[in-house]
Amino acid sequence: MAIRINEILNIDSCLILSNNNTIPRLGLGTWRSEPGKVQSIVKEAILNCGYRHIDCAWLYRNENEVGNGIHEALEESQGKIKREDLFITTKLWNQHHVPEDVEWAIHESLKKLRLDYIDLYLMHWPVAFKKMDENQWSQTEDKTVRYYAEGITLADTWKAMEKLVDQQLVRSIGVSNFQPTEIDEILQTARIRPAVNQIELHPYLNQHVLREYCAKQNIIITSYCPLANLKRPNEREEDASALYNPVIQEIAKLKNRTTAQVIIRWHIQHGLTVIPKTVTSERLYENCQVFDFELSDKEMNQIDQLEKSSHRRFVNPPFLRPGNRNVFDD
Numbered sequence: 321m322a323i324r325i326n327e328i329l330n331i332d333s334c335l336i337l338s339n340n341n342t343i344p345r346l347g348l349g350t351w352r353s354e355p356g357k358v359q360s361i362v363k364e365a366i367l368n369c370g371y372r373h374i375d376c377a378w379l380y381r382n383e384n385e386v387g388n389g390i391h392e393a394l395e396e397s398q399g400k401i402k403r404e405d406l407f408i409t410t411k412l413w414n415q416h417h418v419p420e421d422v423e424w425a426i427h428e429s430l431k432k433l434r435l436d437y438i439d440l441y442l443m444h445w446p447v448a449f450k451k452m453d454e455n456q457w458s459q460t461e462d463k464t465v466r467y468y469a470e471g472i473t474l475a476d477t478w479k480a481m482e483k484l485v486d487q488q489l490v491r492s493i494g495v496s497n498f499q500p501t502e503i504d505e506i507l508q509t510a511r512i513r514p515a516v517n518q519i520e521l522h523p524y525l526n527q528h529v530l531r532e533y534c535a536k537q538n539i540i541i542t543s544y545c546p547l548a549n550l551k552r553p554n555e556r557e558e559d560a561s562a563l564y565n566p567v568i569q570e571i572a573k574l575k576n577r578t579t580a581q582v583i584i585r586w587h588i589q590h591g592l593t594v595i596p597k598t599v600t601s602e603r604l605y606e607n608c609q610v611f612d613f614e615l616s617d618k619e620m621n622q623i624d625q626l627e628k629s630s631h632r633r634f635v636n637p638p639f640l641r642p643g644n645r646n647v648f649d650d
């Protein structure tokens with residue numbers, strides 16, 4: 321899946337999904353993009369920087385503002401940018417897995433995003449919660465068991481998502497945070513194969529095995545937390561974030577690039593789609609200047625090796641998969 325060096329890439333570069341739809345390699349993430357900032361950054365991304373791919377979720381509670389940003393960008397482009405030029409992803413939250421709730425949830429996201437279709441709809445996690453107050457699961461010690469909805473299989477929810485494609489409310493469907501076991505479960509009865517698996521992937525968690533599995537299944541991966549730029553409480557940013565990694569800093573210095581640009585380029589050269597989040601204008605521009613330089617095989621390999629000494633998974637909520645298993649194997 322890795323790209324050939326010298327392949328000509330630009331911000332419009334896309335990968336082809338298994339249903340022949342295309343997905344831009346680079347997108348803008350919106351998790352924790354605060355209301356008050358996200359609308360203008362989405363507009364700027366689309367209107368001034370050339371971003372065509374925006375990653376959203378019902379859970380991020382900012383689809384309204386993202387929708388306004390999209391709408392303003394399209395309007396101010398005076399017809400130069402059209403809805404069909406954009407690729408908008410959003411996600412089905414865990415408490416909406418019951419088939420009739422799936423339909424409710426897509427209409428809710430469409431309304432907030434001010435769109436009449438979504439390009440890619442992802443099942444956010446392979447876990448079904450009971451209906452509850454929006455914040456309840458994150459406020460309790462006992463998140464995992466008490467709030468688990470029984471009797472709703474992943475296949476049931478997937479079938480409901482397939483119907484959304486039939487109704488032309490979504491163009492492609494996929495999953496997020498899925499391991500091979502859960503993808504295999506869906507594939508047993510799926511009429512439409514998952515086009516994408518969106519997972520945490522960065523130099524400290526390169527997901528080599530899952531990447532191979534998805535490549536065999538013709539499932540495109542989108543890397544989330546691509547910069548490995550989160551930290552745990554009491555940790556210094558310099559110790560936690562890959563942006564401060566000395567190997568990446570050295571490569572960045574040689575290339576006259578920033579560490580963020582080197583990391584984003586590493587994702588792209590691995591044939592991944594990547595959605596760095598920022599609400600800062602300068603970083604928005606910085607993060608898309610990644611199509612005019614290349615990492616050598618040696619540099620790619622140096623970054624590939626970092627996980628061995630610095631394995632990190634930043635997003636690991638205490639959810640249980642069917643069978644009372646932790647959501648991740650590691």
Ligand SMILES: NC(=O)c1ccc[n+]([C@@H]2O[C@H](COP(=O)([O-])OP(=O)(O)OC[C@H]3O[C@@H](n4cnc5c(N)ncnc54)[C@H](OP(=O)(O)O)[C@@H]3O)[C@@H](O)[C@H]2O)c1
Binds near residue numbers: 546595635
């Ligand atoms: N499917 C899932 O379960 C899941 C989970 C997590 C994330 N996601 C998606 O993936 C997207 C990206 O992941 P993420 O937001 O967790 O992490 P990320 O994109 O790796 O990092 C974002 C952080 O890095 C900062 N940043 C961005 N560009 C920078 C640059 N050039 N130099 C220095 N700092 C920079 C941002 O700050 P500022 O914003 O302040 O500039 C923000 O604090 C999310 O926004 C979301 O759309 C999906």
